[in-house]
Amino acid sequence: MNPDELTAIDVHTHAEVSARGNASLDEELSDASSTYFKIDPARRKPTLEEIAAYYRERSMAAVVFTVDAEHATGTPPVPNEEVAQAAAANPDVLIPFASIDPFRGKAGVRQVRRLVEEFGVRGFKFHPNVQGFFPNDRIAYGLYEAIEELGAIALFHTGQTGIGSGIPGGGGIRLKYSNPLHVDDVAVDFPHLKIILAHPSFPWQDEALSIATHKPGVYIDLSGWSPKYFPPQLVQYANTLLREKVLFGSDYPLLTPDRWLADFAELPIKDEVRPLILKENAARLLGLRKT
Template sequence: MNIQDLDAIDVHVHAEVSCRCPPDAFGREFDEAAEKYFKFHHRPTIPQTIEYYRERKIGFVMFTVDSEANMGRRRIPNEEIAEAALQNPDIMIAFASIDPHKGKMGVREARRLIEDYQVKGFKFHPTTQGFFPNDALAYPLYEVIAEAGLPCIFHSGHSGIGTGLPGGGGLKLKYSNPIHLDDVAADFPDMKIIIAHPSWPWQDEALSVCLHKHNVHIDLSGWSPKYFPPQLVQYANTQLKDRVLFGSDFPLITPERWMKDFQEAGFRPELHQRILKDNAARVLGLA
């Protein structure tokens, strides 16, 4: 990936539709609730997403979310995403997602994906996967990731997944309080951690962890910037200017909408390129 040819790097893009596996109709109510919450309906394939981002000269990180143990839904294969990235290295980077409950089999898969498919990082969603990030069950996975020198993204804060369903669909928000990542950052000081999203209602916890642990970063995905908490913009403009990253949460939010609102959200103009591209390039090992 030649970052000089790109206008931005989006570190938070979801794989929504597999071209290899039929859709898993189990738990369709979660999809319907998310579509209502985020007000979106279009779910592109991986090739369609690649075309979309290439047209806009935006590099992107794509991943699935493996919540098979807690939600009982099949994931999109990590291999499908990784192979697409290998075929489109000018625009796409693949992260893998492995449910921490898979234990030693998950560790084996992580090693295989790193060695055979050259994945460049990992994605975790504590709420849908049903685990605290500082639970020892995940540490063998982190050890593999840290050994390979790769970053990992953790969902944080409120989740649109399950919002509006009875009992939130059984999903529990407590797992995604970013304070639990403080232990992980301390125990794996050489592993780059990205806290995904404005972490409402725990934004101050996320800022504190990021300020205290220099291996921690924050991606700005999942919200329009015009709704960002003021303290997030304040720290992005000052002490954390090198550790905030552009992310959209596509297709839930498009980069066009995000970037338009970003221009008017109070971020210092001289930091725009740093947030949109340079910080991500450094975290991803592209610069």
């Protein structure tokens, strides 16, 4: 993948359906998420090949992953191997991340090593709300140790989630798990682990900004929100102290990069900072550029 040929790198996209048609969330949680993002629940979810074609049309690259929360939800994820194989078939546009349920224990650690060494996976997505764990719970530390050792990236959902939103009891999804302060412990205990805090971290935006300014290995992606709703302090830090640590992410297919980029163009972001956020910061973090 040549970053010079790309207009942007989207570090946050979801493989929501496998080639066999199996979804990564049950129908109730999936419909709640679609309603939250004002998407017709009946709209067909894109396959991995369709995701690749979508981003190729836009001369963009996309980090793509599933979410493995089988312990909490009972629903098997889209297979990590399928995501990695799709990326291998579309290396010009897809960058494979994976997801391992922390409750898989030592078997999960073995999967991390296998996925990196045999399938070229570059990072791992954690969704504490859906997976039902605090990021600083020792149950996940074996995973972090392996991810750090292998030079991969850990991406954590932070803040509010549309999954379960609006249904009784939030579908059992607890928001407390995604306070980014729990990830601060991970950054301390694994000082060489590269970490992405996904999304504007409502209602903990200031906590996320504090962690990213304090811990050199912690980045923030801007996915899941239209930029027109970004809190002012996030825009301020993206323009200044965190200009080299903020990353473009859409949350596709829940939020399209077309809409995100249109709204981002209206933000008061400095001209010299825009290319950093849209491509260059991610290119360095992902090892697509050496400096």
